[in-house]
Amino acid sequence: MILGILILIINIIHVYQYVTLFYNYHFTNILYILRYPDRIVFMQIIIGLIGILIGILLIINKINIKKTLMIEICMLLFAFGFSSGFLY
Numbered sequence: 162m163i164l165g166i167l168i169l170i171i172n173i174i175h176v177y178q179y180v181t182l183f184y185n186y187h188f189t190n191i192l193y194i195l196r197y198p199d200r201i202v203f204m205q206i207i208i209g210l211i212g213i214l215i216g217i218l219l220i221i222n223k224i225n226i227k228k229t230l231m232i233e234i235c236m237l238l239f240a241f242g243f244s245s246g247f248l249y
Contacts, residue, residue: 164226165219168233172212175240179205201243208240 183202185191212233219229 162220164229165216168219168229169213169216172209172216175212176206176209179209197244204243205240208236208243212236 179202182197186193186196215224215229215232218224219226
């Protein structure tokens with residue numbers, strides 16, 4: 162239960178961060194020297210939404226903790242690879 166809530170909070174923060182970044186890229190006058198491509202930002206948002214779904218499934222006991230941790234760690238490594246430029 163606590164792990165599910167922690168995963169949920171981490172992924173909500175992840176989605177919020179990248180939705181805010183997308184908004185700042187397109188709807189404000191903030192000039193960024195270095196920008197992520199839109200496809201990377203969308204991929205990060207999708208990864209965060211999948212993580213939110215996994216957190217909810219863990220809270221309502223539809224999947225077990227071991228499977229959840231394996232999926233979540235792989236997704237976060239995948240997201241880190243995209244945001245750092247390793248997986249372009």
